[in-house]
Amino acid sequence: MRKYIFEELDSTNNFLRDKKDLREYDLVVARTQTSGKGRRGNQWRSDEGAALFSFALKKDKNLDLKEYRKLPLVAGLSVLKGLSDLEDLEFQFKWTNDVYVGGKKISGILVEMIGDFFIIGIGINVNNKEFGELSERATSLSLETGKEYDIQGIVMGVVNEFKLQYVRLLKGEWSELKSEMNCLNYLKGRRVSVQLPDRIIDGIAGDIVEDGMLELNTGVETMKLDIGEVHIKF
Numbered sequence: 570m571r572k573y574i575f576e577e578l579d580s581t582n583n584f585l586r587d588k589k590d591l592r593e594y595d596l597v598v599a600r601t602q603t604s605g606k607g608r609r610g611n612q613w614r615s616d617e618g619a620a621l622f623s624f625a626l627k628k629d630k631n632l633d634l635k636e637y638r639k640l641p642l643v644a645g646l647s648v649l650k651g652l653s654d655l656e657d658l659e660f661q662f663k664w665t666n667d668v669y670v671g672g673k674k675i676s677g678i679l680v681e682m683i684g685d686f687f688i689i690g691i692g693i694n695v696n697n698k699e700f701g702e703l704s705e706r707a708t709s710l711s712l713e714t715g716k717e718y719d720i721q722g723i724v725m726g727v728v729n730e731f732k733l734q735y736v737r738l739l740k741g742e743w744s745e746l747k748s749e750m751n752c753l754n755y756l757k758g759r760r761v762s763v764q765l766p767d768r769i770i771d772g773i774a775g776d777i778v779e780d781g782m783l784e785l786n787t788g789v790e791t792m793k794l795d796i797g798e799v800h801i802k803f
Contacts, residue, residue, distance in 0.1 A: 570594045570595070570596055570728075571592060571595045571596070572596045572597075572598070573595070573596070573597040573598070574597075574598050574599075574721075575597070575598070575599045575600070576599070576600050576601070577599060577600065577601045577602070577603065578597070578599040578601075578602055578603070579602065579603050579604040580602055580604050580690075581597045581598070581599050581602065581621055581622055581623035581690055582623045582679060582681060582688050582690040583604075584597045584623070585597055585623050585624075585625050585683075585686075585688045586681065586683050586688055591625050591683075591686055592625065593625055593626060593627040593686075594624055594625060594626070594728070594732075595624065595625045596622060596623070596624045596625075596724075596728060597622060597623050597624075598620075598621065598622040598720075598721070598724055599621045599622070600617050600621070601617050601621070602621050618694070618695060618696040618697035618698065618709070618711075619692055619693060619694050619695055619696075619697055619709075619720075620691070620692070620693040620695050620720045620723050620724050620727075621691075621692050622690075622691055622724045622728075623688055623689060623690040623691070624688075624689055624728055624731075625686050625687070625688055625689075626640075626686065626687045626688075626689060626735070627685055627686055627687075628685050628686065628687065629739060631739070632738075632739060635780070636738070636743075637682075637687065638780060638781050638795070639738065639743065639746075639780070639781040640680050640687060640689070641665050641666040641678055641680045641781075642662075642664070642665060642666070642746075642750060642777065642781050643731070643734050643735060643738055643746065644666065644678045644680065644689050644691065644731060645662050645663075645665075645666050645667065645668055645676075645678055645750075646662060646734055646746065646749060646750055647727055647730040647731035647733075647734045647735075648668050648676050648678065648691060648693065648727055648730075649661075649662055649668050649753060650730050650734070651723070651726045651727035651729075651730040652668070652670075652675070652676075652693070652710070652723075652727075654726060654730075655710070655718070655723070655726070656710065656713070656714055658670050658671070658713055658714075659671065660675075660753065661753045661754070661755035662750050662753045662754060662755060663755040663756060663799070664754070664755075664756055664774075664777055664783045664799065665781070665783075666678040666679070666680070667755075668693075669755050670708060670713060671708060671713065673705075673706055673707055673708035674694075674706060674707050674708070675693065675694050675707070675708055675709065675710070675713075676691065676692060676693040676694065677691075677692050678690065678691050678692075689731070691727065693710075693723065693727070694707060694708065694709035694710065694712075695709055695710050695711065695718050695720050695723060696709065696710070696711045696717055696718060696720065697709040697711065697712070698711065698712065734746065747777055747778075747779075747781075750777050751776050751777055754774075754776065754777060756774035756783070756799060756801070757774055757775060757776065758773065758774065758775075759773070759774050759801050759802075760772070760773055760774075760801070760802045761773070761774045761785070761799050761800060761801055761802060762799075762800045762802055763785060763794060763797040763798070763799050763800075764797060764798040764799075764800070765794075765796065765797050766796070770785065770787060770792070770797075771787065771802070772785040772786050772787040772788065772792070773785070773786045774799070775791070778793060780795065781795070782794055782795045783799075
C-alpha cells in the first residue's frame with residue numbers, strides 16, 4: 570500500500586483518478602478538501618477535523634461487474650464496524666452509503682469507477698466541532714463522546730476493515746453481509762421520500778435485499794430501488 574498525505578487537496582478521489590500509475594489500495598488522505606465530491610455531483614468544502622480519504626480497488630476478474638453495485642454498501646459496513654471498534658455507540662447504516670449515529674450523519678461514501686479500478690472515497694466526522702446550519706443533521710465522534718481521536722489511526726482501521734469485508738464479498742458471503750446491514754438498517758420502518766431521476770416516491774422503507782436494492786412499500790406495491798436520494802419524512 571502506497572500512502573499519500575496532504576494538508577489540502579481539491580478532492581482525494583480526484584487525486585487517485587488522475588494518477589497514471591495507480592495500484593490497488595493506493596491511499597490518499599487530506600486534512601482539508603476544497604472541492605470534495607458527493608453523489609450526483611454535489612460538492613462541498615471539508616474542513617479540518619474530519620477523516621478525508623480515498624483508496625483504490627482493482628476489479629477482480631472473478632467477480633461479475635454487477636456485484637460491484639454492492640461496493641458502497643460494503644464500504645459503509647466497513648466504516649460502521651471500524652467505528653464500532655473504537656466506541657460503543659449506536660451506529661447505523663443508511664442505504665446506500667451513509668453511516669449515522671443518534672439520528673445524525675457521521676460518514677458519507679462515494680464510489681467511482683475509473684478503468685479497471687474503483688475509487689472509494691470516505692469522509693468521517695471525527696474531531697469536528699461545528700456544523701453550522703447542518704448541526705441538526707450531522708455529528709462527529711468527538712461531539713458524541715467528548716474525546717479527541719487519532720485521524721490517521723481511524724483511516725487505517727477503516728481500510729483494514731474494508732479489506733476483511735471485501736474478501737467476504739469475494740467469497741460469496743453476500744447473504745451474511747446483507748443480514749448484518751439489515752440489523753443496522755437506519756431506514757427500515759421509516760416513512761421516506763425517494764427522489765428518482767423522473768419522479769418522487771413516498772413510502773415505508775424496508776430491508777436491503779438482493780443486488781443491494783432497498784425495499785419500499787408505497788401502500789400500493791412493494792418496489793425495489795437501486796438508485797435514488799432518500800429523505801426521511803418526520
